[in-house]
Amino acid sequence: MAIFNAKNRIIECKLVYYGPGRGGKTTNLEYIFRAFNKHTSSEMVSINTQGDRTLFFDFLPMGLGKIRGCDVKIQLYTVPGQPKYKSTRKMVLKGVDGVVFVADSLEIQRKANIESLKDLAENLAQENKNIFKIPLVMQYNKRDLEEKGIPLMPVELMQRELNSKLKVPYYEASALKGSGVGATLKEALLVTLRHLQKELQWTK
C-alpha cells in the first residue's frame, strides 16, 4: 500500500521478492544492499532459520532521492519460499505495490517455480489484487550455473511456462554474482512507480 504524503511530497512503496524456496531472493537483496549502498541508509534486517533459509522475511529500506520533486522511498521485502510458510507469505504480501518473481533456473526446480507462481496469484487474490494487473517483473536466476555443467532450463522454456500469459518484463540473472540484479530492480521500480503514478497522480 503506497503511502503518498502530498504535503511533504514523500512517496513510499513496497516491493516484494517472491519465488520458490532457495531460489535466490535473499541473495538478490544482499547484493542490492552491498552494491547500492548509496541508497541504503539503514541495515538490512533478515530473519532466518538454520541454513539461512528465510523464516519470516528480509527487509531493506531504500531512498531513491527526489524524482519529479517527490522524495521516493522504497521498502524491499523477501518472503520465505518454502511451501509450509504460506501464511507468513500472505502476511508479508500485505500492502504490496510491486512484485519481483525470482524463478530458479535449475531444472529440478521446474515444478517449484510453477507452484510458487500459483501461490503468488492466490495470495494476491486474497488481498484483492490481480496477478495480471499488479506491477510484476520476472527474474530467471542462477544462470551462472550453466557453465558449471548443472542442468538449467532454457530461458525459452521458462518464458513459456511462467510468462506466456503474464507477458511481463524478464531478466536473466545471477544473484550470487550480481548480474541482472540491478536491471531487475530498476525495471520493477519503474513499472511500480508508473503504476502508482496512474493511481495516485503523485507527480502532479
Next chain:
Amino acid sequence: MLSVKSYMSEKEQIKRALREASLYKTQGLLEESREKYLELLNYIRESQKFSTNQELIDAVEKKIKELEKSIQEFEQGPKTLELSTQVQDLIKNLFTFSNTDEAAAVEGAVALAKFGQYERALEEFQSLLEKGIMPVVTAKNIIRCYLSMNTPEAGEILPAMPRAKTKRKKAQQMIIDISGVSIRFDGGPLKGQTVDFDVDFQSSNTVSIVISTNQKHVADCLEPGTRLEDMQCYSPITVFRSNGIVSRKATIKQGPRKGDYMIDITIEED
C-alpha cells in the same frame, strides 16, 4: 534416471551426478540432493564397471545418510524464533496499515502474534484490553497466544484476523467460554443499574441467560433489538468489555424453569 547421453562415459556420468548432487546440497536443496544421490546409487549398482566398486558405493551411501540427518534436523528445527525488541518494534510498524490508532494498535499486536512473538503480543493485547480497545478481538487473541505458546506445533502462525473472514466464520471462531455477563442499563426503568447474569448456554458469540418470572421488570428491559452498550463478559481466563444486542427472547415452555424468560444476547465483534 541420469540424463542418458550415450556419448558420455559412465565415469563422466558419475562425476557429473556427484557434482550436481553436491551443488544442490550447498544450495540448501537437501531433498533434491538426496534424490540425486539415490539415483546415482541405482546407476552404479546397475553398472557393469562400477557395481563392484564398494568404496564408491559406501561414499554415496554416506552422503545420503548425512542428508537424511540434515533433512530431519530441519523438520524438527524451531518454527519460530524469539526476536529482539528492536525487530519486534519494526514488525509492529511495518505490518500496520489501518488509519485509526485503535485498529492500528490491534493490527500491530496481531502481526507480532502471527510472527510467533507471543509473549510480546500478549503484553500488547493485555494493555489494549485494559483500555477496552476492541475487547472481543483482543480477548480472543490473548487466548490464541496462550494456546500457541503451550502447543509445540502451534509455531505456525495464527489464522487470519477474524475481521477479515465472513460473518459465519467469525461466529464459529468465538472460542472464549463466557460464564457470566454483567449489564449496565443506560435507559429505561433500570437506568444506571448494573445486573449480573449467569450464562446458561453459549453458541459461538451468542450467550443465553435465563431470567425468572419474578424478575419480569428486568426481562422487560431486554426486548429483542435492545442494544447493550456497556457489558462485561467473564470467562475463566479474562474479563472483557463488549457491546451486545438482544437477539431473541422466549418463554420456557417446559421443565422446572417453565415460565422463565430465555434471552439470547449476541456479543458484537467490534
